[in-house]
Amino acid sequence: MDIKEIKRLVKLMIDNDLTEMNIVDGDQKISLKRGPGEQGRVVMEPAVVQSAPVAQAIQLPAPSEPVAAEESPSSLIDVTSPMVGTFYGSPSPDTDAFVSVGDTISDSTVVCIVEAMKVMNEIKAECSGRVAEICATDAQPVEFGQVLFRLTPD
Amino acid sequence: MFSRILIANRGEVALRIIRACKELGIESVAVYSQADSNASYLHLADERVCIGKAPSVDSYLNIPRIIAAAEITDVEAIHPGYGFLAENAHFLEVCRDCKIEFIGPSLESMMLLGDKIRAKALAKEVDVPMAPDSEGAVESVDDALEIAEQIGYPVAIKAAAGGGGRGIRFAHNAASLKSMYTQAKTEAEIAFNDGTLFMEKCIENFRHVEVQLLGDKHGNVVHLYERDCSVQRRQQKVVEETPAPGLDPGLRDEICASAVRLAKACDYYNAGTVEFMLDDEDNFYFLEVNTRIQVEHPITEMVTGVDLVKWQLRIAAGEKLPFTQDDITTNGVAIECRINAEDPANNFRPSPGHVEAFVAPGGFGVRWDSHVYQGYNIPPTYDSLVGKLIVHQPTRAEAIAGTKRALDEFVIEPTKTTIPLCRRIMSEQKFVDAQWDTKYIEREMLGD
Numbered sequence: 001m002d003i004k005e006i007k008r009l010v011k012l013m014i015d016n017d018l019t020e021m022n023i024v025d026g027d028q029k030i031s032l033k034r035g036p037g038e039q040g041r042v043v044m045e046p047a048v049v050q051s052a053p054v055a056q057a058i059q060l061p062a063p064s065e066p067v068a069a070e071e072s073p074s075s076l077i078d079v080t081s082p083m084v085g086t087f088y089g090s091p092s093p094d095t096d097a098f099v100s101v102g103d104t105i106s107d108s109t110v111v112c113i114v115e116a117m118k119v120m121n122e123i124k125a126e127c128s129g130r131v132a133e134i135c136a137t138d139a140q141p142v143e144f145g146q147v148l149f150r151l152t153p154d
Numbered sequence: 155m156f157s158r159i160l161i162a163n164r165g166e167v168a169l170r171i172i173r174a175c176k177e178l179g180i181e182s183v184a185v186y187s188q189a190d191s192n193a194s195y196l197h198l199a200d201e202r203v204c205i206g207k208a209p210s211v212d213s214y215l216n217i218p219r220i221i222a223a224a225e226i227t228d229v230e231a232i233h234p235g236y237g238f239l240a241e242n243a244h245f246l247e248v249c250r251d252c253k254i255e256f257i258g259p260s261l262e263s264m265m266l267l268g269d270k271i272r273a274k275a276l277a278k279e280v281d282v283p284m285a286p287d288s289e290g291a292v293e294s295v296d297d298a299l300e301i302a303e304q305i306g307y308p309v310a311i312k313a314a315a316g317g318g319g320r321g322i323r324f325a326h327n328a329a330s331l332k333s334m335y336t337q338a339k340t341e342a343e344i345a346f347n348d349g350t351l352f353m354e355k356c357i358e359n360f361r362h363v364e365v366q367l368l369g370d371k372h373g374n375v376v377h378l379y380e381r382d383c384s385v386q387r388r389q390q391k392v393v394e395e396t397p398a399p400g401l402d403p404g405l406r407d408e409i410c411a412s413a414v415r416l417a418k419a420c421d422y423y424n425a426g427t428v429e430f431m432l433d434d435e436d437n438f439y440f441l442e443v444n445t446r447i448q449v450e451h452p453i454t455e456m457v458t459g460v461d462l463v464k465w466q467l468r469i470a471a472g473e474k475l476p477f478t479q480d481d482i483t484t485n486g487v488a489i490e491c492r493i494n495a496e497d498p499a500n501n502f503r504p505s506p507g508h509v510e511a512f513v514a515p516g517g518f519g520v521r522w523d524s525h526v527y528q529g530y531n532i533p534p535t536y537d538s539l540v541g542k543l544i545v546h547q548p549t550r551a552e553a554i555a556g557t558k559r560a561l562d563e564f565v566i567e568p569t570k571t572t573i574p575l576c577r578r579i580m581s582e583q584k585f586v587d588a589q590w591d592t593k594y595i596e597r598e599m600l601g602d
Contacts, residue, residue: 084226143203
């Protein structure tokens with residue numbers, strides 16, 4: 001698979017607002033991922049062990065606008081914002097984040113703070129799983145329904 | 155002038171405000187519920203913020219979420235449109251406390267005029283004519299019976315915290331007064347959280363005539379003449395027109411001047427409308443004041459050439475009105491038809507859903523104010539207004555002819571709308587002869 005083909009696939013993903021694509025082509029497998037605020041990754045692997053192109057990471061542009069009603073890949077669970085306000089990933093500027101990628105969480109786990117009208121509201125996950133993606137950054141304005149985290153189910 | 159404002163509303167009025175903002179170079183932030191997330195007018199705003207699920211209580215009536223949206227988008231002011239929070243004094247107060255300008259009147263005048271008893275007392279002070287009334291709250295059923303004897307039946311029992319035709323009961327005699335009083339009190343307590351009632355002599359077969367006002371923050375108030383909104387169904391307006399047909403010029407000036415007196419007496423600024431009842435002997439009686447922009451404002455805009463919503467923004471930003479009363483003139487006749495997604499053939503059952511085919515009329519003197527388009531999904535959760543058809547022509551006969559032909563050009567499928575009702579009204583002899591009162595539709599047209 002050459003770079004022209006990879007670029008074609010990347011364009012296909014952006015045009016159709018896809019976040020993940022896995023293709024097996026003969027003796028090669030290519031996996032592409034993109035998400036807001038995260039470096040998209042392109043991983044190419046041989047389907048069988050052979051001398052093969054080295055896996056490369058390609059920066060993909062994020063979707064043009066965070067949308068309230070974005071479709072997530074079927075395997076991931078969305079944790080969405082129940083309010084309008086400003087997102088904070090940790091209890092205070094100098095403490096650790098509430099959750100990190102890879103953490104296992106339950107519905108009562110506090111995952112972040114959304115601040116509105118000077119009130120810091122702790123947001124619970126309301127679902128359980130393993131954190132796959134953190135979709136918002138500190139001090140980012142978020143709207144109702146905006147995806148804050150994506151989890152892989154238990 | 156503001157650099158950025160938030161619009162706390164939806165649908166056609168949100169679009170109306172976005173248009174005014176664009177023309178004034180103001181950035182607009184539109185809030186929306188999940189039911190409105192695909193509405194195309196949202197993309198005409200500079201930013202959009204989703205504030206909640208479909209129910210109004212979770213979205214367009216949700217003060218904390220609207221204020222939070224205002225904060226994260228860093229707006230200087232909020233335009234409440236009409237309905238929803240437009241006449242909510244608590245919302246005004248919260249805006250003020252958060253240092254966000256509310257595009258409307260002051261808190262004090264909204265509270266005064268929102269209390270129908272205090273509004274009437276003020277109107278009396280400045281010699282605005284009104285129907286004989288209880289002159290204050292009615293304390294008990296016995297009180298009500300006594301007052302009814304004094305002012306004469308039939309009587310209207312109204313909620314002091316009500317408005318817009320809600321929270322009213324009528325009694326034609328002492329026998330029915332007791333139960334009507336109790337019903338009115340209960341409804342007022344539930345709907346407005348305030349069971350305070352007052353009574354008025356009921357004016358039968360009246361015309362509804364209202365006066366548009368604009369006031370600035372420097373004490374200037376002008377009127378932009380009157381509108382006749384007598385064509386109603388269940389106390390909701392269907393057709394509005396200006397000028398009020400057949401109104402004696404001296405009487406017109408008197409009604410308009412009394413509205414200005416009332417506004418000045420409470421230091422009113424921004425847009426407002428004073429409503430009156432006109433009986434068949436040309437007596438007019440104060441009804442109430444609406445402290446917001448109204449649905450039917452476009453007909454006043456067409457005949458006066460004044461963009462009321464742009465003036466709301468300018469006034470809120472502190473600008474002085476550059477015109478005096480003498481500068482306000484009118485030209486021609488304008489008629490508005492409210493088109494609702496309701497089926498007149500089936501008791502006006504709501505007809506929400508996907509609009510598969512849509513063509514709006516055009517041509518000389520036609521203005522169509524609407525957020526609806528082909529492919530739009532009318533949500534079932536909110537009011538059923540599809541749009542407003544406004545026709546402006548040199549004479550009333552031409553305005554009626556223009557309205558008929560514009561109504562005939564509409565294509566809206568498969569949605570059922572009140573276009574056939576409006577079409578019929580335009581052909582009713584009594585409408586053409588301007589011999590109409592607010593009960594005409596129910597009495598004469600829907601009996602069949």
